[in-house]
Amino acid sequence: xxxxxxxxxxxxxxxxxxxxxxxxxxxxxxxxxxxxxxxxxxxxxxxxxxxxxxxxxxxxxxxxxxxxxxxxxxxxxxxxxxxxxxxxxxxxxxxxxxxxxxxxxxxxxxxxxxxxxxxxxxxxxxxxxxxxxxxxxxxxxxxxxxxxxxxxxxxxxxxxxxxxxxxxxxxxxxxxxxxxxxxxxxxxxxxxxxxxxxxxxxxxxxxxxxxxxxxxxxxxxxxxxxxxxxxxxxxxxxxxxxxxxxxxxxxxxxxxxxxxxxxxxxxxxxxxxxxxxxxxxxxxxxxxxxxxxxxxxxxxxxxxxxxxxxxxxxxxxxxxxxxxxxxxxxxxxxxxxxxxxxxxxxxxxxxxxxxxxxxxxxxxxxxxxxxxxxxxxxxxxxxxxxxxxxxxxxx
Amino acid sequence: xxxxxxxxxxxxxxxxxxxxxxxxxxxxxxxxxxxxxxxxxxxxxxxxxxxxxxxxxxxxxxxxxxxxxxxxxxxxxxxxxxxxxxxxxxxxxxxxxxxxxxxxxxxxx
Numbered sequence: 001x002x003x004x005x006x007x008x009x010x011x012x013x014x015x016x017x018x019x020x021x022x023x024x025x026x027x028x029x030x031x032x033x034x035x036x037x038x039x040x041x042x043x044x045x046x047x048x049x050x051x052x053x054x055x056x057x058x059x060x061x062x063x064x065x066x067x068x069x070x071x072x073x074x075x076x077x078x079x080x081x082x083x084x085x086x087x088x089x090x091x092x093x094x095x096x097x098x099x100x101x102x103x104x105x106x107x108x109x110x111x112x113x114x115x116x117x118x119x120x121x122x123x124x125x126x127x128x129x130x131x132x133x134x135x136x137x138x139x140x141x142x143x144x145x146x147x148x149x150x151x152x153x154x155x156x157x158x159x160x161x162x163x164x165x166x167x168x169x170x171x172x173x174x175x176x177x178x179x180x181x182x183x184x185x186x187x188x189x190x191x192x193x194x195x196x197x198x199x200x201x202x203x204x205x206x207x208x209x210x211x212x213x214x215x216x217x218x219x220x221x222x223x224x225x226x227x228x229x230x231x232x233x234x235x236x237x238x239x240x241x242x243x244x245x246x247x248x249x250x251x252x253x254x255x256x257x258x259x260x261x262x263x264x265x266x267x268x269x270x271x272x273x274x275x276x277x278x279x280x281x282x283x284x285x286x287x288x289x290x291x292x293x294x295x296x297x298x299x300x301x302x303x304x305x306x307x308x309x310x311x312x313x314x315x316x317x318x319x320x321x322x323x324x325x326x327x328x329x330x331x332x333x334x335x336x337x338x339x340x341x342x343x344x345x346x347x348x349x350x351x352x353x354x355x356x357x358x359x360x361x362x363x364x365x366x367x368x369x370x371x372x373x374x375x376x377x378x379x380x381x382x383x384x385x386x387x388x389x390x391x392x393x394x395x
Numbered sequence: 396x397x398x399x400x401x402x403x404x405x406x407x408x409x410x411x412x413x414x415x416x417x418x419x420x421x422x423x424x425x426x427x428x429x430x431x432x433x434x435x436x437x438x439x440x441x442x443x444x445x446x447x448x449x450x451x452x453x454x455x456x457x458x459x460x461x462x463x464x465x466x467x468x469x470x471x472x473x474x475x476x477x478x479x480x481x482x483x484x485x486x487x488x489x490x491x492x493x494x495x496x497x498x499x500x501x502x503x504x
Contacts, residue, residue: 014446015439022438026431075417079424082415083431091435093406100403131412138407145403315415 005169007235008107008228010153016095023088024161031084034077035309041071042305059304059369061311068308082316085135092157093137096150104147107231113239116230118223125246127270127320128221134158135318140199141222152200152228159202169236173263174203176349176386177294178210181259184347190214190258194284196247196277197221197265201229205238207261217257219245248276255286266295266389267325274325278337278391285393291334297348297387299326300364301357303373330389339391349386357387 012020046067050058057063068074096103109116124141132139136158142151159170174195182188190211195204198218208216218240220226226242233240245251247265260281266274281291299307310326313319334344348354356375363372418424452459467475484491 014443018439018442019435021442022435025438026434069417076427078415079417079427080431083428086410086428087431087435089410090408093408097403097406098401100406101401104403129411132410135410135412137410139411142407144406148403150403150406318410318412320412 006232008103008149008153008231010096010103010157011099012095016091019091019095020157020161023084023091026084027088027161031081034080038068038071038074038077039305039309041073042068042308046071047305059373061299061304061307064304064308065311078312078315081312082135085317088158088161089135089137089154092154092161096153096157100144100148100150103149103153104145104227107149107227108147109231109234112230112234113237114230114233115241116226117241117243118226119244120223122221122244122246124221125248125269125273127273131318131320133268133318133320139222140220140225143223147227148224149228149231151222151224152226152232155225156200156202156228156232169205170202171206173294173386174206174261177261177263177292177388178206180347180349180386180388181290181292181390182210188259190289192257193217193259193261194219194250194252194257196250196260196262196281197268198242199225199229201233201240201242203263204229204240205233205236207259208238208240214259216240217243217252219243219247219250221246246273248273248280250280250284252284254283255289257284258286258289260285260289260291262293262295264295266293266330267319267322270321271324271328274333275337278334278339282338282391282393287393288395289393291339291391291393293330293389294386295330295389296326297357298328298330300329301360301387303360303363303376304369305373306376330387334389334391340394343392343394345390347388347390353386 042064046064047058050063050067054063128139128141136151136154138144138151140151140155142148144150156170160168163170163172188211191213192215193207193211195201195207195216195218198204198220199222201218204216204218207214216239218229220229220242221244223244226244230242233242243250247262247269262277269277278291285291296310302310307326311323313322331344331346335341348357356378359375360372363369363375414424416424448462451457452461
């Protein structure tokens with residue numbers, strides 16, 4: 001058995017670890033290799049044909065998708081990718097299932113330093129119940145039994161595979177955003193911080209480390225995620241306050257927070273919820289407060305093939321709002337939600353990425369989609385994972 | 396390892412939301428799913444065999460590399476050969492049956 005990152009992390013037998021490792025190998029080796037083939041197919045055959053047949057709009061991602069899906073190779077790739085995602089979920093799920101009772105027992109806290117507030121009467125947003133995002137069977141809000149922590153345990157197991165960390169703390173998203181915020185404002189000292197859609201709190205805990213004097217809160221709709229997250233935070237010795245509430249209605253007083261954040265939440269909610277939660281964030285912020293959402297880049301920041309390549313998530317990963325999110329403009333969204341014009345900015349994890357995205361946008365504006373795609377691919381095989389939108393409440 | 400008796404209900408294994416169909420007939424998607432699952436399970440088995448071999452070496456049951464140097468007697472090799480053949484028959488039962496039927500038809504005419 002390998003070392004566990006904290007005491008609440010599920011046990012893994014030899015075969016369970018081996019199963020995780022096999023899925024991780026498929027994700028890191030087979031899937032990128034299949035994608036290289038798809039890309040070569042586009043560059044060598046499908047792209048040139050589309051440019052001949054539809055010089056006006058060959059770069060439209062729907063057109064590219066339709067052309068790509070004519071290929072057996074591409075369909076085999078996507079079907080395989082879907083199955084690998086399902087294997088990842090089943091590998092985690094079957095392991096957590098066999099120890100569900102002992103995990104629930106282990107997660108009970110007698111003298112917590114932080115807090116957990118559940119609301120059994122909370123109305124679950126309909127989009128949470130309609131489809132299990134990331135193919136996690138039962139979804140993130142599933143509650144199997146008294147004191148259940150399974151959804152949280154499964155989630156942490158799968159992100160340990162997905163993020164290739166095999167049992168780290170999987171907090172790269174918030175560490176990157178914190179670094180970004182502190183670089184812009186080294187004097188930043190929020191007294192109260194709120195994370196929307198905090199899940200198991202893996203991205204919440206670094207805020208307590210970065211701002212030790214702050215009171216750190218997180219809300220999410222999933223009770224089992226929060227029970228697990230509460231026990232996890234206690235096991236790691238980080239006092240945070242978790243509450244069961246939708247991001248659209250976290251239930252705090254006006255001006256309660258100096259910093260409100262979210263990590264990869266924006267693409268998991270429909271447009272109306274996204275606008276509502278930003279209107280609510282504006283209300284919850286104290287004057288001079290900041291809202292900062294970290295997510296993936298949107299389509300207008302990517303080249304045409306890269307757009308298509310990432311839109312595949314919708315098919316194989318149960319991401320119903322992925323494409324709709326990527327079609328929007330996050331800065332305009334926050335302004336629509338009430339943040340004053342000019343008070344919202346876009347930012348990326350580092351200057352190289354910022355320069356890359358600006359060059360892509362310039363090429364797109366000039367109508368040079370071939371160039372936009374070429375720049376999108378630097379460095380080879382990578383797209384920037386961290387794109388931020390930052391809103392400021394006037395002082 | 397878990398100690399408490401597990402009394403939790405059985406977990407659901409299928410995610411809500413339509414599973415994409417990439418192929419017509421969609422049985423091909425099912426075959427791909429099984430292929431991925433078998434790839435994972437074979438990897439688990441290989442890891443387990445490797446772990447077992449390392450454990451036996453560590454405990455001094457045999458020397459490192461001994462497994463690769465083993466020589467089988469003629470009778471042992473015969474048994475292994477026959478096991479391998481039976482295994483291939485089982486794995487390829489469908490296509491081998493088709494081949495046998497085609498041969499029978501050819502012999503008739």
